[in-house]
Amino acid sequence: MDYRTISLDETSARDLSEAGLRYALVDAADADALDGWIRADFRGFHDRQPSAEVLEGARENFAARRNTAVYDDAGPSREPVGTVNAWPAPLTVPGGARVDAWAISSVTVAPTHRRRGVARALLGGELRTAHALGLPLAILTVSESVIYGRWGFGPATWSTAWSVDTKRVRWIGGETPGRLSFAEADEYGEIGAKVLDRVMAGRHGEIGLEPYLAKRLIGPLKADPEADKVRLVRYDSDSGDPEGFVSYVLKGDDDFTRHTVEVRHLAAATPAAHRALWRFLLELDLVATVKIWTRGIDEPVQALVNDIRGARVTDLEDHLWVRVLDVPAAVQARTYERDGSVVLDVADDLGFASGRFRLTVRGGQAEVAPTDDAPDVTLPVNALGSVYLGHDIARNLALAGRIQGDVDALDRLFRTAVPPRLSTWF
Ligand SMILES: CC(C)(COP(=O)(O)OP(=O)(O)OC[C@H]1O[C@@H](n2cnc3c(N)ncnc32)[C@H](O)[C@@H]1OP(=O)(O)O)[C@@H](O)C(=O)NCCC(=O)NCCS
Incomplete structure (x- = not known):
């Protein structure tokens, strides 16, 4: 069954209709409708107006999801006042099984239509749909931690952000065999996606990534404002197995010896890759700070350096929310x-x-x-x-x-x- 076209939840359709609103699936083949949906999604997250190039990329990415919109036909605008999308994502659970979970994303309600129950209809609709599909779980990552508890989601993983003072710390993580090399995202894309899949299969809480989500971690998406600054370094074992990569951006400072590295993503399928990629980041010349986000609560950087306090947790927050169905x-x-x-x-x-x-x-x-x-x-x-x-x-x-x-x-x-x-x- 194509989950993108299964019919809309009747309860939500009725509730929205009673509020004078129309609930509709967005036909991915209808570029105008999908563009309107994408614009509403960007606006909902206070993002910029998507250019034609961004829309083209986003259309391709979102075509694989079940995109749902809410329209206010009585108003002058043809663009949605509510958006949501969903797809079955393989969630790795303890023991290593990958369970299809209904991944929900792009939940936005236009500020002109807030707090009238639109999100309630959208979330209820997604949960009833997932349940009817026989999926045991729904999952999401959230903009605010106060929203989703009311629909039965609970925070199930926590993430950390780090700032490492690389002028202060010294590597004590042992030998780092293997090979590091710079790569081009286009050429490395397929290999990178396989590395990511190994990483995601190897730890409970991770999800199997759609091509769009994998692409976003390996290299910049089209029209990313920082696209020309992103560097990609791959790690291959001594025997030539691709086992990890890091993508990052360097930010300058008045003092040329004190750049900051902002890590976009670090993927390590093996401990050797994890060590080697961290060592690469910590020993970069002309750099004083490494910043990294969305790591686990057991990120090992403090064990890899001589001065534990040179590697600080700058953020600790709830990340994946799980809803048992x-x-x-x-x-x-x-x-x-x-x-x-x-x-x-x-x-x-x-x-x-x-x-x-x-x-x-x-x-x-x-x-x-x-x-x-x-x-x-x-x-x-x-x-x-x-x-x-x-x-x-x-x-x-x-x-x-x-x-x-x-x-x-x-x-x-x-x-x-x-x-x-x-x-x-x-
Ligand atoms: C969050 C958002 C989708 C809520 O939409 P909405 O249509 O205004 O929400 P509803 O009117 O359906 O509210 C349903 C319930 O959630 C509560 N709620 C909604 N948003 C909330 C928020 N941001 N903080 C706290 N409570 C919130 C409402 O008070 C209401 O509570 P009740 O059931 O006790 O009456 C909307 O504010 C939005 O688009 N925010 C910006 C984008 C965003 O953060 N999206 C979430 C992405 S994970």
Whole structure:
């Protein structure tokens, strides 16, 4: 089934119609309609007016998604007042399985039509669509952390940003065999996409990337204002296997010896690639600062340098938000590091995931079945989303009164030794 053309959710269509608005799928073959949708999306995120070249690139990129719009036909503008798109993205879960999750993006409502329930209709529509498609999870990355809890999403991975004073720190990360070389994004694109896929498959919390999302990490997209400044360095092992890359921009300073490197993306499929790429960044001449964003909470840079305080975390924030739609399917898709059994009582205002389930883990594999047994743990669906990928958060949610019962049993089962990570935005 082509998920791009499945019919629109009737509840949302009715709710929007009652508000005088029209809910519609955007036909990717209709360039005018898609351009209007893209302009509304850019405007919604306070981005610039897209040029013809940007629109052309964006049309190509968004054609693979299910793009939905809300129109105000009574008003003078033909452009959407609401946008959203979605597609099934393979989410890596603990144990390494890749589960199709409904990835939701481009949620915007025109400021002229804010707080009238348009986003509520759009989100409800996406969740009901994903549920009808049989997808166990919906996921998104967010502009603000106060929006999506009401629709049952919980923060499930955290990301870090770093600033490293490279005049202060010295490399103590050991030998770095392998080969580093500059690359052109066009030539490296296919290899880079394979490296990214290895990285994304190798850590729970990461998603398999559409060509557009991969391209954005490897090299600048068309009409990127910094396109001519982006440098790309690839890492290949001694035996010639492509295992990583870093793309970055250099920013000047009055003092020519003190440039700043802003890392656009660092992808390392192996520890050797991770070490070598960090060493490359830290030892660049004429550079005083390396800045990097959207790393995991276990980014190893402090272990690689002699002066831990020369590598500072400048930001720590929630990143991937997870919404469980089907408890048995979601919980059985991942593996567990300890065996045990727990009865979960899940509350879900939207009804998709509510119920009482016994989760029994043997040999790391879970079996889940509805039960009438007394619950060990009572929690709302967004708390289940927050613990689902293994992040260390159950005890804090219990401390704050958002999980009740035997939180240690829940924590022992769900937490993973390696924390989940998502190293990109979508
Ligand atoms: C966020 C956004 C999509 C909300 O759209 P909207 O149509 O105004 O939202 P709704 O009227 O449907 O609001 C639904 C509920 O969410 C709440 N809400 C919506 N946006 C919120 C925000 N930014 N902060 C806090 N609460 C918010 C509303 O108060 C309402 O709460 P209620 O159910 O308790 O009444 C819109 O403000 C927007 O486009 N923002 C800029 C782009 C952006 O940040 N998008 C999100 C990308 S991840």
